[in-house]
Structures are given as C-alpha cells and as structure tokens.
Amino acid sequence: MIRRAEVTDVPVVCEMIRELAEYERVPHEARATEEQLREALFGERPAVFAHVAEAEDGEVVGFAVWFLSFSTWRGVHGIYLEDLYVRPGVRGGGHGKALLRELARTCVERGYERLEWSVLNWNAPTIAFYEALGARPQEEWSVYRLTDGALAEFGAG
Template sequence: MIRPAVPADVPVLHTMIRELAEYERAPEEARATEEQLREALFGEHPAVHAHLAEDEAGEPVGFALWFLNFSTWRGVHGIYLEDLYVRPAARGGGHGKALLTRLARLCTERGYERLEWSVLNWNAPSIAFYEALGARPQDGWTVYRLTDKALKTLGA
C-alpha cells in the first residue's frame, strides 16, 4: 500500500533517510533532524511531500520524498524525486515501482509533464530498475552543487 505521510511518520522517515545515507556511502552527510523534516513536510508552508510504502502488515518499508519543480520551457510544474528508498528486506516486492507509479499518477492527474530524479553512477541495481520502467538518463547535463564553505563564501 502507498499512502501520503502524516506527522506521526516523521520518526520512521528520518530513520529510513539515515538508512539511505548508509546505503549511498555518505552517512555523515545526512544531518537533517526530525524537527527539520517535520517542518519541511507539515509546517506552515510545506516545501516537500512524502509517500510511504507499507507491507501487508502495515509496516513502513519504503518512501518517496519529493517536491515540485517548474519547467520554464514547458510552462508547467513537474515532480523532482529527492529520495526513493525501499528497505533491503522488502526489495523486489514491487514497493519501489508502486511509489514511482503513485508519483507518475500525480503528474498525469495534475498536468505535470516531468518526473525527474538523480541516481549515483555506481548504483547499477537502481539504474537497471529505472531503465526497466522506461526512464532514460539525461545525457549532456551535469549536476552542480554549492554547499558548506563554497556556498557561504559566494553568499557573503
């Protein structure tokens, strides 16, 4: 079952975000607190959204955390999938596909024309999964990021 996250889900979402950071070999970079996550998802001005995948017993086994982006060329919103994670014991059970299907359905229902995300180049299982669904890499684009000291220096 796929359902929108509710405030009571923040602790399990936070735990799964930490699990994802471990999987992606960057646990030290996952510094977000439960309070920050709660504010971003359910505060006065929610900036992100989340859906949970549950197993037959109703236990959370995965999540998708996403936000809206905007295409100036197409003139409409899209969804940017920040994180998609399914716990190792639940992989292969259709939860990841169900989460992506829910987001694709939201796009089509709302007139959004893109569902986008990034994947680490070394993550061959995820790349194969995404390509099996019909997703294609966007050649010719390189992701750039400013963080920490470089961000503060530029913003000073």
C-alpha cells in the same frame, strides 16, 4: 500500499533517510532532524511532500520525498524526486515501483509534464530498475551543487 506520509511517519522516514545515506556511502551527510523533517512536510506552508510504502502488516518500509519543479520550456510544474528508498529486506516486492507510479499518477492528474530524479553513477541495480520502468538518463546534463563552505563563501561575496 502507498499513501501520503503522515506526521506519525516522521521518525521512521528519518531513520530510513539515514539508512539511505549509509547505502550511498555518505552517512555524515544525513544531518536532517525529525523536527526539520516534520516542519518541512507538515509545517504552515510545506514545500516538500512524501509518500510511504507499507508492508501488509502496516510497517512503513519505504518512502519517496519530492517537491515541485518548474519547466520554463514546458511552462508547467513537474515533480523532482529527492529521495526514493525501500528497505533492503523488502526490495523486489514492488514498493519502489508503486511509489514511482504514484508520483507519475500525480503528475498526470495535475498536468505536470516531468518526473525527474538523480541517481549515483555507480548504483547499477538502481539504474537498471529505473531503466526497466522506461526512464532514461539525461546524459547531456551534469548536476552541480554548492554546499557547506563553498556555498557560504560564494553567498557572502
């Protein structure tokens, strides 16, 4: 079952964010706290959204965290999927596909024209999963990021 995340899901989503960081080989990057996540998802003016996947017993086993993007070329919003994660013990059970399908459904219902995300180049199983759904890499684009010291230094100049 896929549903919108509730405030009571914050601890398990936070835990899975740390699991995802471990999987992606950057555990030190996962610094978000439950308080920060709670405020981002359920504060006065949330700009980030989440869905969770539940197993048959009601246990939350996966999540998708996303926010709105905007295409100046298309003139409409889209969804940018920040993170998709399904716990290893239940992978292959359709939870990831169901989470993505719910986001695609949201795009269609709201008239959004894009559902986009990034994937690590070395993550072959995930790339194969996405391509089996019909997603295609945007090979002519590279992702750039300013963070930590570089962001502070550039912003101060």
